[in-house]
Amino acid sequence: MSEPPWISRRSFVRGAAALAALPLPAAATAIEAASRTPRRGWPGYEDALVIDFLASPGYFNYPLDPPLDATMVRNAAQSGITAVNLTVSQGDFEQTVADIARWEANIDRHRGVITRVRSVEDLLAAKRDGRFGIVYGFQDTVPVGPDLGRLQVFRELGVMVVQLTYNVRNLVGDGCLEPGNAGLSNFGRDLVARMDELGVLVDLSHCGQRTTAEGIAASTNPVAITHSGCAAVAPHPRSKWDAELRAMAERGGVVGIYLMPFLSPGRAPTADDVVRHIEHAIQVCGEDHVGIGSDLSVTPIDGSDEYWRRHREFVAGRIERGIAAPAEDPDVLFTVGDLNSHRRMELIADALAARGHDSRRIEKVLGANWVRLFREVWKG
Secondary structure, eight states: OOOOSSSOHHHHHHHSOGGGGSOHHHHHHHHHHHHTSOOOSOTTGGGSOOEESSEESSOOSSOOOSOOOHHHHHHHHHSOOOEEEEEOOOSSHHHHHHHHHHHHHHHHHTTTTEEEOOSHHHHHHHHHHTOEEEEEEESOSTTTTTOTHHHHHHHHTTEEEEESOOSSOOSSOOBTTOTTOOOOOHHHHHHHHHHHHHTOEEEOTTBOHHHHHHHHHHOSSOOEEEEEOBTTTSOOTTSBOHHHHHHHHHTTOEEEEOOSGGGSTTSOOOHHHHHHHHHHHHHHHOGGGEEEOOOEESSOOOOOHHHHHHHHHHHHHHHHHTOOOTTOOTTSOSSOGGGOSTTHHHHHHHHHHHTTOOHHHHHIIIIIHHHHHHHHHOOO
């Protein structure tokens, strides 16, 4: 049987970073040894505000209920990441409230390492204290359902960013896989207006083209595309075309470039592909409107039999439910091999520096642009 074209089981072990191919105890030893080796990359990482605006300290792309294990907590602590946008929309209203409660218990259990972020002040405190901040976010509005009053409830529970649709249609608008490509519904416009009032950031990552365009226009606040790529570099329904990126930037928004196979359909993506998408986004949007939203776990993929089993079940379930994006394959991992590290944000900074980007721009892409957006949108 021929090997799948992106990151298959064999190509993961062969082509990923050497660290990723090691068993976790050996990987931890390698990480510790590497930390004692003088670095020649970008020198500003430890001082920067580093935001990965779609990630999780636990495994992200297959089901794994909290609690977090010791390896995940250690990776979060050593990542250098100030905060992530953690998806907590796991179904209907009751299921999502229960998921938030589980994460609240995780944060309390590991309060010396992990902290809640519900304001810019919380974010700055996380950086000052050397803790890993978690921002609760939704990747769908299904938990809100038809009741706008639920937005207030979720805001009080710490939900600071809400994606309007996932890949398919909901009450708000069309996702990027809907062939009809309808825009925002009347209810969707009311929801955006209420989000603006509450200071909840509008996310358009998985939205269809019309829903994206109309979401940008409808919001009185700048919006985000927290995790996507540039369709002009590699066409894919999950990526955004230049017109969408430009409109977002003109209203003050930020796009986060993801670390998914969609960066280079047909072959395994590399750090060079990530940089290509970042550079294209900077060219289209300007350096004040580009960040990172990896769509990955902070803990690197270990390539174990157990991981592959769970990953295959996860992707097969997505395909069966009709929510998988084109070319999602149970035998292809969701990662960028040479960035498969808990220090991937530092590796991206190094790659940008090697391409001649100055420290000011690198700081913006690593997190400063997200912080500026949060100051403009979050209230209270």
